[in-house]
Amino acid sequence: MNHNIAHTLTKSAALLGEQTGLIEAVSGREMSFRELATRSDSYAHLLEKKGIKPGTRVMLMVKPSADFICLTFALFKIGAPVILIDPGMGYKNLLRCIEGVRPLAFIGIPKAHFFRILFRKPFATVKYSLCLGNSLGLFGKDISQAADRDYGAYHSYKAAEDDLAAIIFTTGSTGPPKGVRYEHSIFEAQLRLIRDYYGIGPGQVDQPAFPLFALFSTALGATAVIPDMDPTQPAKVNPQRFVESIEKYGVTYSFGSPAIWNVISRYCSKGDRRIKTLDKVLMAGAPVSGELIARMQDVLSPDANIHTPYGATESLPIVSIEGREITETTWQHTRAGKGTCVGRPLPGIEIAILPISDTVIPTFQHRDFLLPGVIGEIIVSGDVVTRGYENNKNEDSMAKIPDGKRFWHRMGDVGYLDEEGRLWFCGRRAHRVVLESKNITETLYTIPCEAIFNNHPDVFRSALVGVMGSAKQIVAVMVVEPEKGFTRTTDQLIAEVKKMGKDEPLTTSIQYYLVHPDFPVDIRHNAKIYREKLSIWAAEELKGLI
Known part of the structure; x- marks a missing residue:
């Protein structure tokens, strides 16, 4: 049995033909499912002629686009594992990740090739190098132009369940990013869950804020709209452009981090704007607040559903809950520290x-x-x-x-x-704060403790961190980030949140309180707090006091 995940696009093309499969919001370019399949076949033929074959590890550094989708499926068809790394993780992490996976081939835009030339050592294993885009001949011919020609159907590699399809890196929110091995069977299982549980398929239009999810959409026969945004900075999305493309193309569902939906919901609420076409919103990447869900419910149609799937790069999705159950049942317990x-x-x-x-x-x-x-x-x-x-x-x-x-x-x-x-x-297991004194051990967990302080109207978010004190024992520190537009003194805010902490049995052991203007967050979702960085910052702020 052939488990090659590439067959999903072939099936979508056979079933849906000339129906629109993908739209680039920036360029306005539209491609049918048949055109996507044909172009991915052309890329597969071209790449094979360049020496890429089953098992060849290919690093793909291409912007979210139709060509990103077609190239990825082309590599699946060949049986060449595709390596995907978030460019926003910082060049040191990026270089370490590249060196660790030892790519044999490299496909990138001209800017990525300049990066490769600038930092040669991590790319030392690269034998085949191809450029997507006009580099004035510096990095070879633009392969996107060659792919305009129809080379005929490509007979995909017959993949076993455990054949490697991709290596996708974690965000590194609690340590160095790790390359996760995705076999073809993993993608198959993910597609099955997304299709059956969330009802994704033909007739749906997706606008994913995370590029990889456009692969799932087209594979399931749903139209994918590549939004006008920087996927490495979802919190800085232009809400007007994002909403306009939803309305223009009749987007029915969208996946994104809480950070992007916070921006979109505030924009729509401020302008009294309702996104009528969306009937399904998925939020993931960090805990989602009941306030955000309620705000999103107010700007969607009454019948729309909000889901907050839980998982990780290593296992996604594994758990899910619908927004109404949160706002009507569980959120009150979350606010109380549960x-x-x-x-x-x-x-x-x-x-x-x-x-x-x-x-x-x-x-x-x-x-x-x-x-x-x-x-x-x-x-x-x-x-x-x-x-x-x-x-x-x-x-x-x-x-x-x-x-x-x-x-x-x-x-x-x-x-x-x-x-x-x-x-x-x-x-996170690594973020819990274990306090020890007089043979008594107490463990504080981040999410329950932080919920207490997030109830304060002037607190945007909070972070519990542990800091080593002068007695060589960990002390608990609560750091709060004020809401934008906060005008009172930080001393006033600290006094108020400190009283909240002392009044709540869950947080009485927290000894120190600090205000930070803008928390460091992960690069993929802009929502996971980098508590390790905050802990270092807190230690400096409290030097000589603890």
């Missing part, structure tokens, strides 16, 4: 909670699973769970737990299951 409810496991997914460990878990017994309501480490098993990292046995041993014929993935998150089988997220 964690963020991320929903119930999706079909075929099993979630369990183990006692928290910072070391390798070589094995466990199912009797070790914690009871409902007890916070522990979240683990997951299912067919969307990736099998390992690229060239990183240490991380494999830390993240994977064998269990007979299957394995579990350690999410790196802490939380608990409630009596209804819903998962509640309480933060």
